[in-house]
Amino acid sequence: MRTAIVLFNLGGPDRPEAIKPFRVNLFLDKAIIRAPWFIRVWLSRLIARSSSKAAYENYQLMGGKSPLLELTQAQASALEANLGPDYRCFIAMRYWHPFARETIRELKAWAPERVLLLPLYPQFSTTTTGSSLTNWREAVAEAGLTVQVTTLCCWFDDKAYVASIAALVREAIEDAMAQKKGLRLRVLFSAHGLPESIIKAGDPYQAQVEATSAAVMTLLANTGVEAQVCYQSRATPQKWLEPSTIEAIEQAGRDGVGVVVVPIAFVSDHIETLVELDIENRHLAEKAGVPVYIRSRAPNDDPDFIRALAGLVRRAKTPGLCRGGSPCGKHKDCPWEIRGAP
Template sequence: MEKLAVVLFNLGGPDSPEAIRPFLFNLFNDPAIIGAPAPIRRALAWLISTRRESVAKGIYAHLGGRSPLLELTRDQASAIEARLGDHVRVFIAMRYWTPFTDEAVSAVKAWNPDRIVLLPLYPQFSTTTTASSVKEWGKAAAKAGLVKPTTGICCYPTQEKMIRAQAALLEEALQKAGTGARVLFSAHGLPKKVIERGDPYQSQVEMTARAIVTALGRSDLDWLVSYQSRVGPMEWIGPATDAEIRRAGAEGKALVVQPVAFVSEHSETLVELDIEYAHLAKEAGVPLYVRVPALGSHPLFIEGLADLIGKTASSERSFCSEGNDRQCGEAWKACGHAGVLS
């Protein structure tokens, strides 16, 4: 049986308080995040990371000074390996902190697989996440001389088993919240200009939310999509999650908040949603605030990822979307399935 290497892409996170500033620098020095020429981008990244370091340290202090993302991603990798068998080994390539992409490339090359599948742990495609990780992989693989048949997954916003897992988690939360609760499907925001350039992320987040509602089978559900984690003075996509929390308080509505673009717990869920937004909800008069867990290693989610890997490993396309045609409308010209990753 062919040896198959699966590479999981994720953001990464600082593993100590001392790593927070360089992590932030790496994030803001990515041309997919700040598109200025390299010297200007590096200067801005230095400035932003320096100014944000103390705030970020306060955030990560709630988590013991470090991000749990790597350990949770390792759990997902182990679950995928157990699902797919001994001929599959799963590697982790974090974009902004260790293990970096070049480390993953070296590990894959040493294992010497027959084939490689690139799997972003971002269900919805964006030029700021999946595209950035794939481009970094291509550069690192070329530099290391890693030449193996490679296929990748563009996106999977409506993958059937992932949606079923999210619907099951939401149903549990709704049982706690009781009748009449409003559901906020919260996702990390993006500046509007990114979407206006053709990035399909927002439309795919909305696909995911609609699919969860359909799978839940509650025709009378009060729900909407909102966006969190706004940074800087630019105009961002909305509505904002914090604004929707305030509105729910004014209306006396209980809230169930489900992260739909984060598949693992990290600072945006464990601190922003669980601490900062829970406090805001209390201040705003929201009668009950319930947060749905991230997917993590939910068995159905792992099954869904295994299905994606199987389809993609046998695909002839360089980058496919669930092994099918692109899911985005033609307006989203930055869709990875349309060739932006080729």
């Protein structure tokens, strides 16, 4: 069956001039700033303006733009090669090009027999997968797209995905151990943070991040390392999930343990791995006296990770299903009602 796979991700500025509008789009999203429209407009512009200099400098460290689109294109190409000629991948970014409405025009021209929506967020959150799928539904309604649709809303506990992450973490652990024999080591599973209020409202993201991290550590039980979940990238004054990655690194320094930082909620490198973790937090670790600081590789187009995605796609056969084969809404932890929605 001729199948279009739509890969969703955050997006990122493709040139310095796009940094401000990208950030405005991000903070204008009602799933991110949960306030009336006129307040979101004011806040999005205020936040983008107040931190524009720092944002510009950080993107300059990556050549003036985000690498996320190119990395997602590489993932799409690798996934197509794994699945064969009956499948074609399309990319829809949430806050910068290609937007969903642009992707739908391209998808319609290819005329698929069915569409599989595959958010590149392993753990579901209303702020990521939920926002992308809502945006997609709105764009589909505008475009009048009518085609059989299957949605994978989360895959945080998929065995092949977990195994692919465990292999990357094991590689980083071995690197850290090689740098300093007999090192006491702590794995920090660093996920993008959220305000606590969003979790208290029923968002399953924190529970799914913790479940993924625990599943990875089960496969690494023979390494003898410690593990901790932490959260990065706080962006608003609200109380966010704790501990922060900064706090976890500082505590590691006080404890005299080396750290392996795992970007557990990210499947592609972008500003939060390449700048926040690799530069800012590395400097923090040195200042805090952390003996060894290693960041495990993001999946990107790692062959094991791509095979895991291909497995999810092959198992997602029925319209309206999520998590690769179980009816959406039937899981006790299923976070989002898909039935009847494109």
